Amino acid sequence: xxxxxxxxxxxxxxxxxxxxxxxxxxxxxxxxxxxxxxxxxxxxxxxxxxxxxxxxxxxxxxxxxxxxxxxxxxxxxxxxxxxxxxxxxxxxxxxxxxxxxxxxxxxxxxxxxxxxxxxxxxxxxxxxxxxxxxxxxxxxxxxxxxxxxxxxxxxxxxxxxxxxxxxxxxxxxxxxxxxxxxxxxxxxxxxxxxxxxxxxxxxxxxxxxxxxxxxxxxxxxxxxxxxxxxxxxxxxxxxxxxxxxxxxxxxxxxxxxxxxxxxxxxxxxxxxxxxxxxxxxxxxxxxxxxxxxxxxxxxxxxxxxxxxxxxxxxxxxxxxxxxxxxxxxxxxxxx
Numbered sequence: 001x002x003x004x005x006x007x008x009x010x011x012x013x014x015x016x017x018x019x020x021x022x023x024x025x026x027x028x029x030x031x032x033x034x035x036x037x038x039x040x041x042x043x044x045x046x047x048x049x050x051x052x053x054x055x056x057x058x059x060x061x062x063x064x065x066x067x068x069x070x071x072x073x074x075x076x077x078x079x080x081x082x083x084x085x086x087x088x089x090x091x092x093x094x095x096x097x098x099x100x101x102x103x104x105x106x107x108x109x110x111x112x113x114x115x116x117x118x119x120x121x122x123x124x125x126x127x128x129x130x131x132x133x134x135x136x137x138x139x140x141x142x143x144x145x146x147x148x149x150x151x152x153x154x155x156x157x158x159x160x161x162x163x164x165x166x167x168x169x170x171x172x173x174x175x176x177x178x179x180x181x182x183x184x185x186x187x188x189x190x191x192x193x194x195x196x197x198x199x200x201x202x203x204x205x206x207x208x209x210x211x212x213x214x215x216x217x218x219x220x221x222x223x224x225x226x227x228x229x230x231x232x233x234x235x236x237x238x239x240x241x242x243x244x245x246x247x248x249x250x251x252x253x254x255x256x257x258x259x260x261x262x263x264x265x266x267x268x269x270x271x272x273x274x275x276x277x278x279x280x281x282x283x284x285x286x287x288x289x290x291x292x293x294x295x296x297x298x299x300x301x302x303x304x305x306x307x308x309x310x311x312x313x314x315x316x317x318x319x320x321x322x323x324x325x326x327x328x329x330x331x332x333x334x335x
Contacts, residue, residue, distance in 0.1 A: 018061025104143025177212020
């Protein structure tokens with residue numbers, strides 16, 4: 001068992017270079033780059049590797065750690081490992097951190113272990129807090145819409161999370177524009193600080209531009225934080241010359257080989273040429289492409305190594321695009 005605390009002296013200049021953006025019109029600022037705990041903080045990752053990632057992140061001004069109840073592997077393990085890291089190294093830095101978690105996908109068996117019921121959401125939050133070793137999370141999300149549960153019930157559960165002091169703010173994930181707008185109206189009536197939407201968004205996947213989410217978030221003054229900004233590795237140099245044996249795609253866990261069609265390969269190669277002309281890696285440019293947008297509050301990265309994290313952080317150094325560059329990217333993607 002770990003000692004309650006250990007000495008960790010973070011970089012005293014950690015806030016000097018990171019950009020912090022408001023989540024919509026709220027008072028909460030998030031770093032332009034946030035650290036996601038989806039893949040790389042489960043029971044298959046060495047603890048020292050996780051420690052190096054969070055130290056590097058915080059030393060570079062990444063103050064937001066994004067989790068969910070089912071992140072692992074196994075489900076719940078990412079929260080447990082985050083809790084160990086927080087207890088051992090960040091006890092005196094809790095008020096410098098934004099910790100978010102979510103509930104919505106299956107977490108335990110039976111009829112009460114997923115979706116959007118009041119019973120599931122509030123039970124899940126209690127379980128998350130226990131695993132994290134925290135009294136509250138900064139943001140609690142409903143992870144995905146549940147068409148079988150009244151929206152009023154789901155939003156009422158988020159309200160209870162705030163009223164009980166177990167969450168400071170709430171967010172919605174994977175909602176489209178019309179559903180989010182209905183949810184926002186309910187939350188406003190309940191005086192709940194709903195501040196942010198979390199959705200997949202990258203150069204290759206423009207769903208939020210097509211389903212009304214991005215437009216509606218701007219209209220209502222809500223933030224937008226994006227996951228899979230690198231399309232699970234497609235928008236990196238990882239697959240430019242085929243599928244490496246040790247890659248996520250080769251293992252087939254989340255990114256399937258079918259995703260790398262000849263057409264997609266040609267697109268990422270062309271995008272890589274644009275990135276090179278900007279003096280960036282494909283990953284850096286892909287993150288910068290999102291961060292150029294004032295409507296994007298933060299991008300969530302899921303780095304598995306300190307080297308990857310350092311490369312991703314370089315994206316913040318150049319988020320300006322010329323009209324010519326944007327037109328090249330548009331033609332490549334054929335949007």
